[in-house]
Amino acid sequence: MCADTPETPDYKSTLNLPKTDFPMRAGLPKREPQWLERWEKIGVYDRLREKEGREPFTLHDGPPYANGHLHIGHALNKTIKDMIVRSHQMMGFDARYVPGWDCHGLPIEWKIEEKYRQKGKNKDDVDVVDFRQECRKFAEGWVDIQREEFKRMGIAGNWEDPYLTMAYHAEAVIAGEFQKFLMNGTLYQGSKPVMWSPVEKTALAEAEIEYHDHKSHTIWVPFGFQNASGDLAEARVVIWTTTPWTIPSNKAVAYNNKVAYGLYRVESTEEESWTKPGELYLFANALVADTMNRSRVTAYNKVRDVEPSEFDGLILNHPFAGLDEANGYWDYDVPMIDGDHVTDDAGTGFVHTAPSHGADDYECFMARNWLDRMTHNVGEESEFLPHVPFFAGLQIFDRKGKEGKANNAVIAKLVEAGGIIARGRITHSYPHSWRSKAPIVFRNTPQWFASVDREIGDGQDQYGKTIRDRALTSIDELVKWTPQKGRNRLFSMIESRPDWVLSRQRAWGVPLTCFVKKGLLPTDPDFLLRDAAINARIVEAFEAEGADAWYMDGAKERFIGDAANPDDYEQVFDVLDVWFDSGSTHAFVLRDREDGTKDGIADVYMEGTDQHRGWFHSSLLQACGTTGRAPYRNVVTHGFTLDAKGNKMSKSLGNTIVPEKIIQQYGADILRLWVAQTDYTADQRIGPEILKGVADSYRRLRNTMRFMLGSLDGFDEAQKVEPEDMPRLERWVLHRMAELDHEVRSGYQAFDFQGVFSAVFNFATVDLSSFYFDVRKDALYCDGDTLAARSARTVLDMLFHRITAWLAPILVFTMEEVWLERYSEEDASIHLTDFPHTPADWLDEPLAENLAKVRRVRRVTTAALELQRQDKVIGSSLEAAPVVHVEDPEVVAILRTVPLDDLFITSGVVLTGDPAPAEAFRMPEYDGISVVFEKAEGDKCQRCWKILPDVGHHAHPDVCGRCNDALG
Incomplete structure (x- = not known):
């Protein structure tokens, strides 16, 4: 220069x-822990509780299970909860959040058993209290780990004082809640088929079941008549089953009065066939062709149609009746019974009925008051019990969930007895334990149930006299559902559900704190010992010592005391279904804690869709049995988290996404933002x-x-x-x-x-x-x-x-x-x-409408200038002073009230209502707006960069009048 x-x-x-x-670069993974430390230091959660005069708002936490690191579903769940609580706090409520954990149950017990097995030890050889203490220590460790993982996600709550289902007070309350069922008459012991895990040796609830493909045997078995006459006397009824192991427990064959049946004669067969020409069989007409083909029949004829009424009163023989060495074990009547569950969609149109191993079968027998005909042929390891001829000791599934020898042995015996006409294999959806992933069996075993249809004499019948009625009324009248389809799902489940199986044959949990009188049947009114003083002693002991008190030497004598002769009673050692634990949390969290609720009812329960059959369900049943209504006012449901292709996440597919990894790469706020941007009510x-x-x-x-x-x-x-x-x-x-x-x-x-x-x-x-x-x-x-x-x-x-x-x-x-x-x-x-x-x-709606019109003009103008910039006529919109033609005089008047050069980011604007020339820029979607490009005249202001005629004519050189005034 x-x-x-x-x-x-x-x-x-x-x-x-x-x-x-x-900074523009957030650096969240490194900086977020600093804010967490700061919030803890200044006590944000506690300080919020100090704000007075606020209406309480309580989201009750559905307890995650304390047995592993968190997955992406946990992150979704807890983040939604956190957003609910924080938003309501900022809307003026006192929004409390007490996190909790499910600590009892099979998964933890299973882990401790695995540890024993690795050392060559058997769980049954270990003192039960010592075993329970190991389970408690295992759960405590995972609670601490998960608590830190949740806090890292930015979840605010009372982390210093969470609720644990294994806390002594919680165990005492759970026992007390069970005792309410004992005292109000809904508790009973029954013998009915339950879903049983041979691997875990316990009954399972529906919520503990998942379905996987399983290859099963299929067999077609004929039953001959005892008392038929005419052409039916020589005929045989054919059933089809995918569970050959249940044949030894067969007690009836079911048909449907609405199905069309026929009598069929075999005319010819292949050389290798278990049927013979001349034999007569009964089938549903719609299914005869399939069965005949599978039994290698090459020709057959229909003798006549058979009315279902002809089966009324007929008795069949069991396929094993009269076998040598069976000592008459199967020489009993097998009645034909009608049942609505029978269809002609698959099989033969007749259903093999073993009431000890199937829900429909059991209901058919219960309706006829035939419960004395139930069998007890299968043990807790799915083995045939010693009294069953030919098959004693053979397992359906072994300890690892693999197929045992039972099915093949039954099939072989049927072949020997001439009791099979076809066999095959089928792959179908079959229930498995969600923990061991092993298939289950339906097994008749004594269990404890809560009746959903017995009238409860507790005086809390505002919403119904039974658990089912109270639950259905609560669903429709007391609860708001988000999304609404959650209501339909839970309503249909409650409407058709059976009684609640409360008992589990395990060690780690809250025991069924009751005593039964020796020598009496469960139907006897004095079978259960009902005594308020005994109940109070048990609860008091659990409060001080935890549920381990039930397992101490002399517990029976201690608790019964002088209320009865302890020698006359047996102590029940089954433990409660963990869903009863979590279903009772409203009592020891909402009802009992200072940060609970006055009425013991939560404003919100929020969980995934699987909890319609899980926590939402069990909490509803439990509360309706003890308080008369649902323990929640709102139920919010989220879907499942899938991978980017919409596949379910699994370790075997290698498509799992761990929250910790996301937080390490992006920070927790990105994970939280993902939650906020998704429609959580569907799968994400x-x-x-x-x-x-x-x-x-x-x-x-x-x-x-x-x-x-x-x-x-x-x-x-x-x-x-x-x-x-x-x-x-x-x-x-x-x-x-x-x-x-x-x-x-x-x-x-x-x-x-x-x-x-x-x-x-x-x-x-x-x-x-x-x-x-x-x-x-x-x-x-x-x-x-x-x-x-x-x-x-x-x-x-x-x-x-x-x-x-x-x-x-x-x-x-x-x-x-x-x-x-x-x-x-x-x-x-x-x-x-x-x-x-x-x-x-x-x-100001009129103002908003006017601004909407202004923005339409701006869009056309900026689009016109962008074309000039792309053509390199100008480098910046500040080089332009366009002429803007607007036909609507009302819009012109509005535009004159706005600084147009700022609006269009130009150095000047000429606004006119005159018609635009043909060459003017237009956009089809914005009728009546046109722009003619003109360059701005003057020099460039060195301060604001606008091109204006007055630049250089002020005290400060090279600036416009506005900038000159700003400079002073």
């Missing part, structure tokens, strides 16, 4: 450019590309927050402008805030986090970043102390407080970071604030 050439002033330093230390997908998309949304939002922080640098109360004094553009932003405030609050109240985030995100990125900020940047950067600049900063301050609060329940770490960038006091936190009050009078 020549010595006599004056230097251009540093105008950039005179601009009000955004100033902030808020997650994968690397999906997470990248979530991270991109996060960056866009972070950029919006960074602009606000930078533009608010140095802003104070003195600069504020009252809403009524603001320009129209700012008043429109106020209107949008008022609209959004209603939408956000309504969304959070409806647990619609996807709707909340979508509304706030679109507002922040479209209305603000792409429009309002874009329009107001010039005034913010270049104006001096003008109304436009002060109004814009006032609005930015209002936006800051609302957006940070609205998003705080979702992005707990990031909104804290944003908040602390402005308010750095030692005990400051966005999570100690509420959603700001947003006046309803900010709403």
Whole structure:
């Protein structure tokens, strides 16, 4: 530069450019733990509890199981819960959250047993109390691990005092809740088929069952008549079954009065066939061809149609009747019975009925009061018991869940007895234990049940006199369902469910604290010892010593005391179904804790769809049996988490996504944002590309927050402008805030986090970043102390407080970071604030309609200028001064109230209502708006970069009049 050439002033330093230390790169994985430490240090959760005069709001936590690291389903579940609690706290409630854990049950017991087996020890050789203590220690370890993993996700709650189903008080309450069933008459001991795991040697609940493909034997077995006459006397009824092992327990053959049957004669067969020409068989007409083909019959004829009424009163012989060495074991009558469960969709149209091994079979016998005909042929390891001829000791499934020898032995004996006409294999969906993954059997065994249809004489019959009636009334009248289909699912389950199997043949759990009188049948009214003083002693002991007290030497004598002669009674050592444990949590969490609820009812239960048959279900049944109604007012349900292709996650497929890995790579807020962006009421997908998309949304939002922080640098109360004094553009932003405030609050109240985030995100990125900020940047950067600049900063301050609060329940770490960038006091936190009050009078629908019209004109204008920039006619829109033609005079009038050069980010604008020339730029979707491009005239202002005629004509060289005034 020549010595006599004056230097251009540093105008950039005179601009009000955004100033902030808020980084664009979040660095969440490293920084989030610092905020967690800070929240713990300043006691955020406890300080929120100190806020007085608030209506309580309680989400009751469905307890995860304490036996492993968290998976992505846990992350989804706990994040949704956290967003519910945090949002309601910020809407003015005292929103409590007590996390809890399920600690009893088979999975933990199974782990301890595995440890013993590895050492060559048998669980039964270990003192039961010592064994239970090992189970307790195992659960405690996993509770500590999972607690830290949940906290790392940003989940706020009373982590220092969670509830545990194995806590002494909890065990005492669970026992007390069981005793209410004992005393109110709903408890009974029955002998009926239950789902039994031979591997785990215990009964299972429906919620503990999952279905997998399983290859089973199929056999077609003929039964001959004892008392038929005419052509039926020589005929045989054919049944089909996929469980040959149940044939030794057959007690009847069922038919359906609505099925069309026929009598068929075999004419010819293949050389290798178990049928012979001339033999007569009965089949459903729709199924005869399939069976004949499978039994290698090459020709057959229909003798006649057979009316189902002809079967009434007929008696069959068991296929093993009369066998040598059976000692008459199967020489009993096998009646034909009618049953609605029989169809002609598959099989033969006749159903082999073994009431000890099938639900429909059992119901048929129960309806006829034939329960004395039940068999007890199969033991707890699915082995035939010693009294069963030929098959004693043979297992259906072995200890590892593999097929035993029972099926093949039964089939071989049927072949020997001439009691089979065909066999095969079929792959079908079959129930398995969800823990051992091994197939189960239906086995008749004495169990303890809670009747769902007995009238309860407890005086709490406002919603019904039975558990079922109370539950159905609660579902329809007392509970709101999100989504609504959850109501239909649970209602149909409750409507048709059988009695609740309460007992498990295990060691780790709360025992069924009752005594039965020796020598009496379960149907005897004195079979169960019912005594309030005994119950109180048991509960008192459990409170002090835990449920281990039940297993101590002398427990029976201690608890019965002088209420009866202990020698006359047997102590029950089955443990309660763990679903009874978790179903009782409302009593020891909601009812008993200081941070519970006054009426013992939660505002919200929130779990996955599998809990319609799990925790929602058991909690409903348990509470209806003891309190008369559902323990919840809202039930919120989420779906399952799938991989990016929609497949179920499994370790074998290698498609599992672990929350810890996501947090290590992206941070917990990205995981939380994924939850907020999904429709959790359906199944969700997650994968690397999906997470990248979530991270991109996060960056866009972070950029919006960074602009606000930078533009608010140095802003104070003195600069504020009252809403009524603001320009129209700012008043429109106020209107949008008022609209959004209603939408956000309504969304959070409806647990619609996807709707909340979508509304706030679109507002922040479209209305603000792409429009309002874009329009107001010039005034913010270049104006001096003008109304436009002060109004814009006032609005930015209002936006800051609302957006940070609205998003705080979702992005707990990031909104804290944003908040602390402005308010750095030692005990400051966005999570100690509420959603700001947003006046309803900010709403201005006419103004919003006008701004919508203005934005349409802006879209056409900016599109026209973009074409010129792409053609390199201009490098920036500030080089333009377009002529904008608007046909609607009302819109023209509105546009004249807005700073058009700021609106279009140009140096000048000519607005006209005159008709546009043919060459004007138009967009088909915006009728009546046209733009003619013109270049701006004048010189470039070195401060604001607008091209204006007055540049260079002011005290400060090379600037426009506006910038000259700003420079002073």
